Amino acid sequence: MIRVGWLAAFLGSLAFLLSAAACGGGEDEPTPSPTPSDTETAATATAEPTGTTGVPSFEELSRAVVQIVALRETADGYEELWGGSGTIIDPSGLILTNYHVVEEETETESGEVLRWDELGVALTVGTDEPPEPTYFAQVLAQDPLLDLAVIQPYADSEGNTIDPGTLDLPTIPIGDATQLVVGQGLDILGYPAIGGETITLSTGRVSGFLSQDGVDERRAWVKTDATAAPGNSGGAALDENGVLVGVPTRANTDVGGSINRVRPVNLAEDVIARARSGEFVARGQRTRPVETPQAGQVFVSGLVFARDVTPDGELVDIVDEFPAGITTLVFSFDYAGMEDGYEWVDEWYVDGVLDEELSGPRPPWDLGENGSAWATLEFDDPLPTGEYQLEISVEGELVASAVTYVGRSAVGPSIGPITFAEDVSVDDEPIGPTSDYPAGTQSLFAFFDYDSAAPVGEYRWVWVWKDPSGAQDLAYESDRYPWEGGDSGNWWVAYQGDDSLPGGDYEFELYMDDQLMQTGSFTVEGLEGEPPWPPR
Numbered sequence: 001m002i003r004v005g006w007l008a009a010f011l012g013s014l015a016f017l018l019s020a021a022a023c024g025g026g027e028d029e030p031t032p033s034p035t036p037s038d039t040e041t042a043a044t045a046t047a048e049p050t051g052t053t054g055v056p057s058f059e060e061l062s063r064a065v066v067q068i069v070a071l072r073e074t075a076d077g078y079e080e081l082w083g084g085s086g087t088i089i090d091p092s093g094l095i096l097t098n099y100h101v102v103e104e105e106t107e108t109e110s111g112e113v114l115r116w117d118e119l120g121v122a123l124t125v126g127t128d129e130p131p132e133p134t135y136f137a138q139v140l141a142q143d144p145l146l147d148l149a150v151i152q153p154y155a156d157s158e159g160n161t162i163d164p165g166t167l168d169l170p171t172i173p174i175g176d177a178t179q180l181v182v183g184q185g186l187d188i189l190g191y192p193a194i195g196g197e198t199i200t201l202s203t204g205r206v207s208g209f210l211s212q213d214g215v216d217e218r219r220a221w222v223k224t225d226a227t228a229a230p231g232n233s234g235g236a237a238l239d240e241n242g243v244l245v246g247v248p249t250r251a252n253t254d255v256g257g258s259i260n261r262v263r264p265v266n267l268a269e270d271v272i273a274r275a276r277s278g279e280f281v282a283r284g285q286r287t288r289p290v291e292t293p294q295a296g297q298v299f300v301s302g303l304v305f306a307r308d309v310t311p312d313g314e315l316v317d318i319v320d321e322f323p324a325g326i327t328t329l330v331f332s333f334d335y336a337g338m339e340d341g342y343e344w345v346d347e348w349y350v351d352g353v354l355d356e357e358l359s360g361p362r363p364p365w366d367l368g369e370n371g372s373a374w375a376t377l378e379f380d381d382p383l384p385t386g387e388y389q390l391e392i393s394v395e396g397e398l399v400a401s402a403v404t405y406v407g408r409s410a411v412g413p414s415i416g417p418i419t420f421a422e423d424v425s426v427d428d429e430p431i432g433p434t435s436d437y438p439a440g441t442q443s444l445f446a447f448f449d450y451d452s453a454a455p456v457g458e459y460r461w462v463w464v465w466k467d468p469s470g471a472q473d474l475a476y477e478s479d480r481y482p483w484e485g486g487d488s489g490n491w492w493v494a495y496q497g498d499d500s501l502p503g504g505d506y507e508f509e510l511y512m513d514d515q516l517m518q519t520g521s522f523t524v525e526g527l528e529g530e531p532p533w534p535p536r
Contacts, residue, residue: 183205
């Protein structure tokens, strides 16, 4: 059985007033610290902080960083629920931020669910002054998986509708995060908390990279040792030239805790493009699309899955994966340009095979032109375990698709790029990160970040010397070790020999439960000969 409902949008028009409140958002992802041994241990990369040396100045750059406040309407105006930061990337007021900063609802530690009625934007007027409440904003595009969103002002603080094209706001140019290297300086601008605080600069260095399940790019995250207080999520991560290379995301909830992850700005290209096109209305958003689709155009996006939905269309527990044995599955999407009477269908592919029982056709569309729709699939028997791909078509044209999983995870462990170093500190930090070892090297160290590794039973690694003649590669293989690193964190392994290693090209291979998970390459300068390793 399928039930379909929808959420209408409405526009608020009251001014917002700033008052003291706790900052919301952020992910709680503690990094495990396994006990070190002679051959492997957990590690957290750090470096000495550095400041940006390029032009423009931080005073100028700060004008393009804003404070975003989630507001709830009360009899006396608005009260603040949580806050974050954002970066203006277009003079018309396109603001790049974290999805969790503008997500419609959040749950407190006590279990209370908070929902905002409006998003307030406060502009930076000076680095020694509190931000100035200036606009109400609407969400133009969002990507929960990447934790990214783009918002734009639609009214001033008195509720008067504005034309964003006339704003001419200061901006920060978008850079290229793929060029970042370990040890490179990184600066973070953002607001540490709501309620009168001034903008804050945090400096640090790139300390590594992380992958992420469901994200194709290997550099799904940039790790940094820059620290800041809550509220900086969604702000600006800048390289030495003062260009935007990422969106900082606070990965723990301790006041004064570390912003140890930055989403590379390159991964925001799609959400920014959708915001510019006006093709997206955020789920549950109370405002309208900024651009009306042309006749015959249909936009469907924001396709997400949940375990349940309230009678008024609020999704309960949005997830990427469902446990085995479920009999109810909810999906929701945002739409624009629809017309009553349109034929639409949701087709479901389970492990790549069309499931006709799950799939439509459905009754002709009758939910209006713009809004947010949800649908509930209910069955007497549990849904089979597998990968579920949903494709939504309107008038015979595919307009949206998404994948979820029932009874299993999307992928296995995720291992970040290998970072080689000359040594390791007493704090398990890499010393002398390099991919070119000097002549006389006797020790090799390989560091990596990992995620979703809790199910791993054993791991091992292999050092490979590449024979320049191509005749016979030689390899040193480690013993098998029980995995004790937990679900996510940092780890390093090493090779330490009595003699200097000969010059040449080397490779490193990391295996978990006998599956090759990551590789890396490096060179050793100098000596001729072969290492004392057996043939590969």
